Amino acid sequence: MDSHALKILLVARAQLVAQRQTMANTIRGILKTYGLRIVRCSGGLFAPRVRDAIGENDVLMAVIEPLLIAWQALREQVAVLDTRVNARAKSDATVQRLMSVPGVGVIVALAFSATIDDPDRFKRSSSVGAYVGLTPRRYQSGEEDRVGRISRCGDALLRSYLFEAANVLLSRHPRECALKTWGLVMAKRIGMRRAKVAVARKIAVLLHTLWRNGDVFNWGNKADCAGALPAVA
Known part of the structure; x- marks a missing residue:
């Protein structure tokens, strides 16, 4: 499977996941108007809990049951694509190395691999952060030099x-690691949301470095997080 086909697979999966969540939210919203709330639960428990909450209210069940059937169909199709996604990840040594980075799972590693395609496209790993839109814009004038929000260029997914x-x-x-410690220090300085953006950028740079060098994440390597990143809005 080439990078283009992989990206199509990931986009299709993302669409199904989004539609599944939209359907679940619709069901929850309707139940809420009847004073019924479904606590957060795993996918396999959602439909039984909805039906238990409705009980013998046949009028409400007549509305909700078709939505549950549609939700279940979406869930099953996500599982079909997940099987393909997992098979692709297991057969790719690069993806396996990328997954050694904490927080990076199958989907993140595959999406990074498909989007970057060839690590040699970038002479410097630091350029990857800008490519995926995770670097802050800079506003400069004769009297002002400030850092703005991230550019949001590149692949949104x-x-x-x-x-x-x-x-x-x-x-x-x-598990603790230098990358997590660095991120939590940043969170105290600039707030958690902005720290997550900074860590996301650091992860992108790290993934490219590991890919290019053929390495795996070293839990004890403080150099992975060396150097301050600019604050982001």
């Missing part, structure tokens, strides 16, 4: 995945 990888690393990853 990859950028969102890198941000989620940063979120996982800073918020949910159990």
Whole structure:
């Protein structure tokens, strides 16, 4: 599977995931008007909990059941594409190395691989942050020099995945590493959201470095996080 075909696969999966979430939100919204709330749960428990909450309200069930069927169909098709995605990741040594970075899973690694395609396109790994739109704009004039919001250039899907990888690393990853420590220090300085953007950019740069050098993430290597990144708005 070439990079173009892989990107199409990932975009298709992202669309199905988004539609599945939209359907679930629609169901939750309708139930809320009846005073019914469904607590957050794994996908396999969602439909049974919805049906249990509705109980014997046949009028409401007649509305919700078709939505549940559509939601389940979307869930099944996501699983079909996930099988293809996982098979692709297992067969790609580069993707396996990229997944050694904390917070980076199958989807992030594949999206990065498909978008960058050839690491030799970039002479410097630091250029990758700008390519995916994670570097801040700079505004300069005779009297002013300030850093603005990130450019949001490049592939929006990859950028969102890198941000989620940063979120996982800073918020949910159990193991400590220099990259996480650096991100948490940044969070105290500039706020958590802006720190996640900075860490996402750092992850992009790190992924390119590992890919180009054929290395895996070194948990004890403080050099992975050396150097301050500019604050982002």
